[in-house]
Amino acid sequence: MSPCIALNNSPYYYYHPRMAASIGWPAPTTGRVVTSLARHIARVSLSFGEAFVPGIQFGVESDRALQNASLQKRLVALREKLGLCYIVHIPDLVVPGAYHPSGVMTRIARLGYGRASSSPEAFGRFMRKRIRSAAAIGAPFMVLHLPNGPREDPQETARYFSSDMASELERAGILLGIENCNSSGSPYYGEIAHVLSLIESLDGPYGFCFDYGHYLVGRTDVDGHELARAATAPIHHVHINDGMADQHLFLGERPSGADHAALDRVEERYVREVLSHSQAPVYVLERNKPFSPAMLSRGVGLLIDAIGPDGKDKPLGR
Helix, strand or coil, X not given: CCCEEEEECCHHHHCCHHHXXXXXXXXXXXXXXXXHHHHHHHHHHXXXXXXXXXXXXXXXXXXXXHHCHHHHHHHHHHHHHHXXXXXXXXXXXXXXXXXXXXXXXXXHHCCCHHHHHCCHHXXXXXXXXXXXXXXHCCCCEEEEEXXXXXXXXXXXXXXXXXXXXXXXXXXHCCEEEEECCCCCCCCHXXXXXXXXXXXXXXXXXEEEEEEHHHHHCCCXXXXXXXXXXXXXXXXXXXXXXXXXXXXXXXXXXXXXXXXXXXXXXXXXHHHHHCHHHCCCCEEEECCCCCCCHHHHHHHHHHHHHXXXXXXXXXXXXX
């Protein structure tokens, strides 16, 4: 089966007029926004034959909505109609330990998500409920951030990944991708080696979710050996930036005001050292700003070119 190339849902669609306008002004509900996004990525998939399976990644904006049985049924129907693959991203604030919000996440913090990670037991209860809702919509993948402090205790972090949670994932047939942090502030889990070491210590259906955009922010010491290890990740969050901020740009995108030469360098290295060696089943085009259908199609096309003919025949799910 061809790999999944997915678009992420985003909190910005719910209150940013230009974001909503770029996908057709859907009503600000998970069902309406996801339907619009799904049609966009499904339409692009038709123009590329069977090169990829279209997908949607749900995030914090949909977390509570996904607990609704009626919406779950609607999303299953949409998945079956358009042949979608779903990925569920656990809210950033609900991580196994302390998470320090910034930007839009400070608004979301007011919703009280941080309380769910107050202990391994509370985190486990929260996660088991989300695993069941992900299973209800037929999502074979989930994604989770780690605490973003500069000093972390890997043994303490590992306590949050209980055998009960692993069993719940196994029963649901879900792979949980553990994602590297945004490198701003030099978090411990911004380093690929630290994330991979944690994953290797865990017993359960866990894998690496490599976010290249996160890796780039504020970084001057890009490590070729680490990028080679990241190429083996089963889930990739695909976006680039010029190193100054997490700009969430499509491949090939060169906006005014950005350092185009830097974007050329980071994209070339991404393709050469990561994507061209990747055998991943899932690539998520993460976006937090307006886009046109042409921009989406170009970004998808460049990704397909990057992963090449070996990008096909990658199993979806476990």
